[in-house]
Amino acid sequence: MTCTLGEVKNRADFIVYWGGNPAECHPRHFTKYTLTQKGKFVPRGRxxxxxxxxxxxxxxxxxxxDIFLQIKPTKDFEVLTILRALLKNQTVDRELAAxxxxxxxxxxxLVDRMKSARFGVIFFGMGISMTRGKHMNSAAILTxxxxxxxxxxxxxxxxxxHGNVTGADVVMRWTTGYPFGVNLCRGYPRYNPGEFSTVDLLVRGDVDAALILGADPGATMPQPAIDHLARIPTIVLDPKVxxxxxxARVxxxxxxTGISATGTVYRMDEIPLPLRPALKSPYPTxxxxxxxxxxxxxxxxxxSTASNGITMRA
Amino acid sequence: MDLTVVKNATCTFCGCVCDDIELHADGVRIVKTKSACSLGESWFKNHTAEHLYPDALIDGKPATVDAAVDATADYLIKANMPLVYGLSNVTCEAQRGAVALAEMVAGVIDSHTSL
Structure with a gap:
C-alpha cells in the first residue's frame, strides 16, 4: 500500500513522518511533495x-x-502495537503505554486523527529500520x-x-525476482536476508572477492566487514578515491552519475526519471x-572452456 | 567561456530525485544552481569535470583502465563466491549490467537496502 509523491501532493491531508528528519536529510520533501504544495483535493496547501x-x-x-510525539528509544514497535490495539478498541494498560x-x-x-483522515500517509525513515526490531518495525508500520x-x-x-537505491531494488526485482541480497551462485536466484546480505557475508567471511560500485562500505560498515574487504580482492568503481x-586491489x-553520466534513476516512490548531465567527464561511466x-x-x-573442455563453474 | 544552461536537470543526491533543477556550467564546473536545496547545491558544485584522480589504481599504483578491467575480470573469475555490492549512486543501466555480471560470475548481488 503505497502511492506516488504526486498523489500525496494532491490528496494527503494527514502526513506522519516516523524516525526520519526530512528537514535536514530530504530538504525539499515538505515543499515539493508533501506539506506546503497546494493539491487538487487539498486546495489550501499547508x-x-x-x-x-x-x-x-x-x-x-x-x-x-503540527504535533511532535517524542517516544523513548527502541520503543517504536511498542508504540505501533499499541496504535493497532487502540484501532481495534482494545483496552491498553495505562502504565505499559507510558x-x-x-x-x-x-x-x-493519534489513532482518532488517523481514522478520521481522508487520505493518510506514513513516511518511515532509518530511525525505524536501524533500531531494535529492525525490519519487524517496518512490518508493524505496514500492518x-x-x-x-x-x-x-x-x-x-x-x-x-541515497540517490538511486530505489532503482537498485527495482532493477533487481525485475531481473532476479528479489529486491536485494540475491545469491546467483547456483545459476538461479536465491533470496535470504541475513544469509546473503552483504554485512553478514563479509563478517562471516563467506565471499572471496568483492566488486563495489556506487557505495563506500569502507567508511560505513562494521569493522569486521571492512577487515574482510581488505583481506579479499576488492575492486572499486567510484568517481573519487x-x-x-x-x-582495494583495483x-x-x-x-x-547525473552530473556527467546519463541514464535513469528512480525516485523514492518508484518513478523513473531521466538524468540530464551538465558536464563531460574525462572518466568512463x-x-x-x-x-x-x-x-x-x-x-x-x-x-578457459576451449582449452580444458569444461566450464569454469558447474 | 559561455555558460551552458541545463534546465530540468535531475539531482541524485537523496531519494527525492528532484528533476526541476537549473544548472549553469562553464564546461569544467557547475557555477550556479537554481531550485536545488543546500544538499543538492553542494552535490552539484563539488563535482567537476577535472581530472583529479588517476584513471585507475592497481595495488595502489596508477594504471590504465584496460589493465584494471582485465585485473577485475581475473579476480571475479577466480573467486568461488564473488560479491557485487553498492548500486546506490549509479544509474539503472549500470545496475542492470551489474546484475548480468553477477550472474555470469555466479556471485551474490546486493545493495544498500540490506543494511
Whole structure:
C-alpha cells in the first residue's frame, strides 16, 4: 500500500513522518511533495494538512510539525502495537503505554486523527529500520497502515536515502525476482536476508572477492566487514578515491552519475526519471566499465572452456 | 567561456530525485544552481569535470583502465563466491549490467537496502 509523491501532493491531508528528519536529510520533501504544495483535493496547501512527527529526539523537522510525539528509544514497535490495539478498541494498560514515552491520551488522539483522515500517509525513515526490531518495525508500520484501510485511505512509504537505491531494488526485482541480497551462485536466484546480505557475508567471511560500485562500505560498515574487504580482492568503481579504494586491489575512476553520466534513476516512490548531465567527464561511466568487465569475463571464460573442455563453474 | 544552461536537470543526491533543477556550467564546473536545496547545491558544485584522480589504481599504483578491467575480470573469475555490492549512486543501466555480471560470475548481488 503505497502511492506516488504526486498523489500525496494532491490528496494527503494527514502526513506522519516516523524516525526520519526530512528537514535536514530530504530538504525539499515538505515543499515539493508533501506539506506546503497546494493539491487538487487539498486546495489550501499547508492549511489543509496535518503533520505529525514521531521521533526519539526533537530534530529541526519538529518545527514543521503540527504535533511532535517524542517516544523513548527502541520503543517504536511498542508504540505501533499499541496504535493497532487502540484501532481495534482494545483496552491498553495505562502504565505499559507510558513506557513508550507517550501518554495513552496522546496515542488515542493519534489513532482518532488517523481514522478520521481522508487520505493518510506514513513516511518511515532509518530511525525505524536501524533500531531494535529492525525490519519487524517496518512490518508493524505496514500492518498498521493495512488495518487503517478498514476506516480510510492510508498508505506508507519508506524515506529512501541515497540517490538511486530505489532503482537498485527495482532493477533487481525485475531481473532476479528479489529486491536485494540475491545469491546467483547456483545459476538461479536465491533470496535470504541475513544469509546473503552483504554485512553478514563479509563478517562471516563467506565471499572471496568483492566488486563495489556506487557505495563506500569502507567508511560505513562494521569493522569486521571492512577487515574482510581488505583481506579479499576488492575492486572499486567510484568517481573519487574512497576509503574502500584505499583497501582495494583495483580502483577505477568513473564519471559522476547525473552530473556527467546519463541514464535513469528512480525516485523514492518508484518513478523513473531521466538524468540530464551538465558536464563531460574525462572518466568512463560505471555502465561502460561494467560492460567492459563483462566482455573481458566472457572472453576469458570462453578461452578457459576451449582449452580444458569444461566450464569454469558447474 | 559561455555558460551552458541545463534546465530540468535531475539531482541524485537523496531519494527525492528532484528533476526541476537549473544548472549553469562553464564546461569544467557547475557555477550556479537554481531550485536545488543546500544538499543538492553542494552535490552539484563539488563535482567537476577535472581530472583529479588517476584513471585507475592497481595495488595502489596508477594504471590504465584496460589493465584494471582485465585485473577485475581475473579476480571475479577466480573467486568461488564473488560479491557485487553498492548500486546506490549509479544509474539503472549500470545496475542492470551489474546484475548480468553477477550472474555470469555466479556471485551474490546486493545493495544498500540490506543494511
Amino acid at each position: 492549511k489543509d494538512r496535518t503533520m505529525v512527527l514521531v521521533d526519539i529526539r526533537e530534530t529541526p523537522s519538529a518545527k514543521a510539525a 513506557e513508550t514515552g507517550l501518554t495513552l491520551e496522546q496515542l488515542q488522539d 498498521l497502515v493495512a488495518e487503517l484501510n478498514a476506516f480510510t485511505k492510508f498508505v506508507a512509504m519508506p524515506m529512501r536515502g 574512497t576509503h574502500t579504494s584505499r583497501l 580502483h577505477i575512476t568513473t564519471a559522476v 560505471d555502465e561502460e566499465v561494467i560492460r567492459r568487465v563483462s566482455k573481458a569475463v566472457e572472453k576469458k571464460m570462453a578461452l
